[in-house]
Amino acid sequence: MQPIYIPTGSSHAANAGSQCSTARPPSVLPIPTELDMSISSRSGESDTGMKEISHYSDPDSPPAEKLANATIMAERFMKENKCHKASRELIQCVALSRIVYGDGHWRIAQAHANLGYSYLTLRALPAQARAHAESAKNILLRGVDMAKSVEEKREIMASLVTIYYTLGMAHLMQNNGKDSYLSLQKVEKIIDELEDIQERKAITLKISEKDIALALGQACLLQTKPSSAINYFEQAVNSIISSQGDSASELISLYQDMARAEHMRKKSNRAIEHLLQAHSISQANYTSVSTEAAQSGLQLAKAYAASEYHEAAQRFFTESLGAYQTAAGPDDPRTLNACVEFSKWLIQIGKKQEAYKLLRGAVRTETEFSEELAEILSIMGSICLADGKIQKGYKLLKKCSDIQVAVYGSQHSKTKGTQNLLTTLKRSGVVGD
Structure with missing residues (x-):
């Protein structure tokens, strides 16, 4: 045949x-x-x-x-x-x-x-x-x-x-x-x-129709097709709610994906609504002092910051950082990253000294070399340079460079950028031997 x-x-x-x-x-x-x-x-x-x-x-x-x-x-x-x-x-x-x-x-x-x-x-x-x-x-x-x-x-x-x-x-x-x-x-x-x-x-299929809808939504996001992504994500949300209820932990990442799609569509308030839902479910499932709630809170803080809701952004940055410090510890990379994100926003709204104080409090003698620590030192050094504290800024950037060599290697673009800045400062004569 x-x-x-x-x-x-x-x-x-x-x-x-x-x-x-x-x-x-x-x-x-x-x-x-x-x-x-x-x-x-x-x-x-x-x-x-x-x-x-x-x-x-x-x-x-x-x-x-x-x-x-x-x-x-x-x-x-x-x-x-x-x-x-x-x-x-x-x-x-x-x-x-x-x-x-x-x-x-x-x-x-x-x-x-x-x-x-x-x-x-x-x-x-x-x-x-x-x-x-x-x-x-x-x-x-x-x-x-x-x-x-x-x-x-x-x-x-x-x-x-x-x-x-x-x-x-x-x-x-x-x-x-x-x-x-x-x-x-x-x-x-x-x-x-x-x-x-x-x-x-x-x-009998290994894959549910919810899994298919979720995957299609994510594929649409990669292609920058937010409207199509939203349609697929809504199908997945309805499927999860009908089978597991509206507090299922699986909804957290799904609402965060929907927020990304709404952000692509320039609909900031809709994005914030989805992130609020994700954060609420995260707190309900994992308690307010958990790395999961800290992560969803950090996303929400950044969304409020992007929309210039300063009071709400301050609140959620503070809550997220506190949750990370309690749940993961002060030296955890996620905690340090939350500190970096918070400080960048503070600098953006003109609160450089508050940002510097926050970053200085995050650096401890036992903190291990990491990308996050290098970025903290880089930001602190830049703040010092902007304030005319050249010698102090140079020392911070030198420490940053040493960590970048260890973490990224000497040929990485970040390492080279910091080393070029150090060379420029040295050649200008404003830095002593």
Whole structure:
């Protein structure tokens, strides 16, 4: 019977040839790949399971039995959040699927899709996730005989959703908004097609429609399409509220994304409204003295500052810094960063001395070298120079330069900028030996 290509978008037929011509054919796919073995061996776990087809089954059992066992173990490890062990079993599933079903079978595509998805969701490795999703897509694009049972057809469609979602999220993690959006649109189209033929409820998907809407919104943000992003984010918000209520912690980052979109649209007050919602939920879930509440409060402070609501900005900067100091400690990079943001705003509104006092209080003898400490010293030095305290400013900038060399290296633009300023001050004669 002639293979039938699965219709998942108008671009598939056009892309099929080009995709297949550049991809390696299934017959030369490593079992498992060297990259997968390297990642597994670096996980800190025993790699003895990589030397066998599956170390949880009888070595003499048939490949089909080993495949079934590896699938069960992978699902168990995923539920237990044992990321490396789950990935190891999924790698075995790819190898065993090829042995059991032969080259080019849709089950191999399914195994690659599951492995790619695990790299994405369990280990945040977009390059590996994308590689396996591409392998799965290429197998299916070569043509799949659709004269199968209804259940198999459903599994194939579910795998396509996993493949394109994985590709979309991998591109998103690599800041490639356009390709991310194209892949995620294909996911949306497949879901719509399943709804049209009344098959959606019959298919079990790894990805919820809320996840798809959220990903599409983020892809739109990367492409600077805030209005489209807002529409997708509102879909995700409605889905979360309907299933978890309006105080779900998942809403925090979502409202913050919506604020970013509104800021792009120059709607500052709408952005602040979303950030207020995020901060309120953060305080309700984590208490007002927590790093989560400190982070949402800092975003809110910056939004008020940008809109020139000085009183509100002062309040939330102060609250955020206090929460960080209590929850994370005075030397934590997040605390120091909050101090830097607060001081920049104080300088912007003409309160240089108040900013200097704030920064000086943040620097302690035991504070470790960090980007944040270097920036604090840089700002303090600049304030001193502006006030005519050249010698003091020079010393602060010299300390800043030493930290920048340690943190960034001598060739970094920030290090060079500070060193150039020091050289200029030295040559001007205003700084003593």
